[in-house]
Amino acid sequence: MSAPQRVSFDRIAHCYDETRTLPPSQMEPIADALVDALSAYDRVLEVGVGTGRFGIPLQRRGIPLVGVDIAPRMIARGRDKGLRDVLLGDALTLPFRDAAFEAALSVHVLHLLSDWKAALAEIRRVIRESYFTVATTWTQGRSPYRVYWDFIRDSGYERPQRGVFERDLPDRLPPRRRTLVGTFSEERRTEDSLDALENRIYSGQWETPEDLHREAVRAAREAFPEDTLHLEKTVTLLRWDADNLRAD
DSSP states (O other): OOOOOOOOOGGGTTTHHHHHOOOHHHHHHHHHHHHHHHTTOSOEEEETOTTTTTHHHHHHTTOOEEEEESOHHHHHHHHHHTOOSEEEOBTTBOSSOTTOEEEEEESSOGGGOTTHHHHHHHHHHHEEEEEEEEEEEEEEOOOHHHHHHHHHHHTTOOOOOOSOOTTTHHHHSOOSEEEEEEEEEEEEEHHHHHHHHHTTOSGGGTTSOHHHHHHHHHHHHHHOOSSEEEEEEEEEEEEEEGGGOOOO
């Protein structure tokens, strides 16, 4: 049996924040929702804290958060930005005793883990009360990213599937509570999105054969001659009790 796959973002640690930063109009309501949800807990773990995109604003707003991540370069950048209480560790073997935390959080992590069920089991082991995640669903707008992957699928290449996206997790494991954070419209420079694809910024691209990658980027560029993309997404905060955080 092959070993479970994990994805480290160290290879793009130098540009992670520039390519994943949310505008204040989105980040502030998401942070507000997380603070409202987590302020009742005395000790919170963020699994896959990375450079502290969520961890830093939560810590600055008084959430007693400890972070863990598998990528040392990501952690180093987070510390440079002010991230505190962060450890190097694997989501499948968390370096904490049983029930060490009241609650845990992960954002955009489970899809990177082939054995995501084992990761949830580890999270369940180290918490006493609740697990939270943030689910994003794109509801309107056609993106270069989608064209890129449609081209690759139609070419017959099987995209590696690791874990489960947060937006799909409720279908596998019904949450105790769903809180709508908001629906957000945004405009992006088309060239920025195309350059991100060409530079393989997204982890799902890293195993795509180079020739196929170049052809898919070319197809995306041809499909989007306009300067600006108009997109819309819905963000939801999901919560599970520790007792029902069990995926069969």
